[in-house]
Amino acid sequence: MSKALKLMLFALLALALTVVTACGANEEPAVEPTEEAEVEVEEQDESEVASEEATESEDAGVVNLYTSRHYDTDRELYDRFTEETGIVVNVVEGKGDELMERLDREGPATEADVFITADAGNLARLKEKELTQAVDSEVLTANIPDKLRDDDNEWFGLTKRARVIVYSKDRVDPSELSTYEALTEPEWKERVLIRSSENIYNQSILASFIELNGEEAAKEWAAGIVENMAREPQGGDTDQVVAVVAGEGDVAISNTYYVGRLLNSENPEEVKIGEDVGIFFPNQDTTGTHINISGAAVTKHAKNVENAIKFIEFLTSEEAQFVFAEGNNEYPVNPKVEPTELLASWGEFKEQDIDLTILGTNNARAIQLFNEVGWK
Ligand SMILES: [Fe+2]
Structure with missing residues (x-):
């Protein structure tokens, strides 16, 4: 087997494991949390994955996402983003704190362009560790109220709880x-x-x-x-x-x-x-x-910054906000978008x-x- 092929198989295996382990993720499942043991599996072939992803990411047509969300509706949105822009979304799901550690450990070598996690406190921690970068986007400042994003625009709320x-x-x-x-x-x-x-x-x-x-x-x-x-x-x-x-x-x-x-x-x-x-x-x-938020940041060492910004802009659009918030029964951050019927009933x-x-x-x-x- 050629080295390239081996690497590709490693990458696929790691991806499959990531998807399997993602179900627990940062947000708790309704009743039984089962994530602890499984998430460790993800670590094993990281170096192999990193080198494989490095090849892929030189392609301008991708955005690489680390996220602690794991909802089917999110994946449908990522597909819709790809349909509209041609930009492929590569997703690594996991627990928020573990993904944060991984991003920190990977340093400048990371392939992550966008990081999505729950709580402004966590997003502030990312910023404090200098793992995020400021984003200048009129779309984001228009779609997201000032108090639901970082003062220096290094992170942005996507949903409100x-x-x-x-x-x-x-x-x-x-x-x-x-x-x-x-x-x-x-x-x-x-x-x-x-x-x-x-x-x-x-x-x-x-x-x-x-x-x-x-x-x-x-x-x-x-x-x-x-x-x-x-x-x-x-x-x-x-x-x-x-x-x-x-x-x-x-x-x-x-x-x-x-x-x-x-x-x-x-x-x-x-x-x-x-x-x-x-x-x-x-x-x-x-x-x-x-109230608090879950939100997104463009990572400090993002290789696909423009795609990353486009992606976050898309998630705050009226088109995406309802679906994205609905995935976790949360409130949209974009004030033009109505909450779901259940939330409205409260x-x-x-x-x-x-x-x-x-x-x-x-x-x-x-x-x-x-x-x-x-x-x-
Ligand atoms: Fe939660």
């Missing part, structure tokens, strides 16, 4: 709910479910409170939630919602799309769990509900009014506060 209070319809009347802060009151003792502080979503919500209410109030909130936790933090957002329905606690702090995912599940038990909880948008009379809400760049700026301080109050 809300972190809300999910409550048991059996045991909680929504009239009892008001703000995130109110969940620290004694009446909620041992009733609040929320995941670990190691999770970026919680770091980002606390980072937002530092910005809006000051550090002291943010710390007080974190301490008050620890006081009222129904159990030690464990699992992801879906696990908190499941625990509400199981009666372990009465309210959970969760991103809305996890409830959407349960409601759209093919498993009737999951649908039932989704139906047994309500969504409450907190802080409507005060600072607004915490109603409109007042959002926190902060520039999401702040979530990165305040991240380290948020982690410190969590440690100080003993939030595991």
Whole structure:
């Protein structure tokens, strides 16, 4: 077998493994996370893949994407982009943090042109590690509100998510709910479910409170939630919602799309769990509900910069936004595009009014506060 052929087989094998392992990815599946063991397989033949991809990427007709998203609808969009532009999208899927490590490790040799991951906090980390580059695009600045992209345009929101209070319809009347802060009151003792502080979503919500209410109030909130936790933090957002329905606690702090995912599940038990909880948008009379994004960046060492920008522009277009957001039951970032029927049924809400760049700026301080109050 010729060396070239061997390399190609390696590349195909690695690609197949990547696709298989991608199902777990960064975003949790509705119920059973199975990703841990599998993702490691991806590492094995990396050097071989890199040399093969290097040959391919000299072709101007490609854009190479690292993404923690793994939805069928995304792939349909990539195909549509190829149809419209002739640019082929090569996709490497994986867990967000592992892809970030890989991008860092590969340095200037990376083939990744575009990086897509969840949370402005993660995107800010990429920027801090100098793995992104500034993009000057009128299309992107027109399609994406200022607060949903980096101050220096080194990353851009693609979808928007809300972190809300999910409550048991059996045991909680929504009239009892008001703000995130109110969940620290004694009446909620041992009733609040929320995941670990190691999770970026919680770091980002606390980072937002530092910005809006000051550090002291943010710390007080974190301490008050620890006081009222129904159990030690464990699992992801879906696990908190499941625990509400199981009666372990009465309210959970969760991103809305996890409830959407349960409601759209093919498993009737999951649908039932989704139906047994309500969504409450907190802080409507005060600072607004915490929002975050998943987003994209052009990598620092992108070889196909123009294609990368075209690709991200396409994902923010009216044509693509509905489908892209719908893939994960999220809100479009492009204000011209309507949310899905399900999201619309939860109603409109007042959002926190902060520039999401702040979530990165305040991240380290948020982690410190969590440690100080003993939030595991
Ligand atoms: Fe998520």
